[in-house]
Amino acid sequence: MASIFTKIINNEIPCYKVAETENCFAFLDINPNAEGHTLCIPKQEVDNLFDLDTKLYNELMMFSKKVAKALKKAIPCERVAMSVIGLEVPHAHVHLIPINEMKDVTFRNKVTLSKNEFQDIANNIKSYL
Numbered sequence: 001m002a003s004i005f006t007k008i009i010n011n012e013i014p015c016y017k018v019a020e021t022e023n024c025f026a027f028l029d030i031n032p033n034a035e036g037h038t039l040c041i042p043k044q045e046v047d048n049l050f051d052l053d054t055k056l057y058n059e060l061m062m063f064s065k066k067v068a069k070a071l072k073k074a075i076p077c078e079r080v081a082m083s084v085i086g087l088e089v090p091h092a093h094v095h096l097i098p099i100n101e102m103k104d105v106t107f108r109n110k111v112t113l114s115k116n117e118f119q120d121i122a123n124n125i126k127s128y129l
Contacts (some may be wrong), residue, residue, distance in 0.1 A: 001010045003091035006045045018124040019070075019129055023118060024063040026096075028122055032111050033097050034104055036075035040064040040094040049084050049092040071096055072129035074121070081105045088097055 007013045009025050016028040018038055029037040042060050046052050052060065068080040068086060082120035084094055097105055113121070 003045055004087055004091055005039075005041050005091040005093065009041075009043050016111070016118045017069070018122050018125045019067050021059075021063060024060055026063070026067045029095070030116055030118075032101065032113065033095075033107060034075075034077070035112060035113065035117075036071050036077075036096075036098045036125065038067060038071055038096040038125070040067055040096060042092055046092050047086070047092060049086060049094075052092055060094065064096060064129065065092040067125070068096050070125050071098060073128040074124040 001075045002010070004013065005068045007028060008015045017026070018028060019026040020127060023043050025043055026038055026040045029039050038062060039079055041061055042052060042056050043054060049057070064082065068082065072080050075098040081104070082099045083097065086092065099105055103109060
């Protein structure tokens with residue numbers, strides 16, 4: 001059965017897309033820790049990040065770096081944190097989270113955004129890519 005991320009890639013579930021390449025996809029997390037919280041994923045459905053072949057792993061990391069740099073320009077923050085946890089969805093993914101303090105990456109403090117706010121944020125990040 002396809003993961004929720006594969007369904008997003010296949011346009012079966014809507015998302016706020018930030019970036020896409022032949023092998024990678026980035027979209028806003030709908031339960032964000034902060035404005036701009038973005039997920040970067042390989043299009044190939046692989047459960048564990050470290051099970052990706054070396055080429056795709058490196059491509060995902062370079063893609064995530066590019067998205068993180070755009071995210072930093074789009075959202076005022078001290079840094080863009082990167083987290084790989086991988087328990088919530090069985091599809092390798094990288095969290096990119098704009099942070100100003102360590103508590104911003106605890107996954108306990110969430111922000112609520114409207115559809116328009118999500119779309120504005122996605123468009124703002126895209127403008128820096």
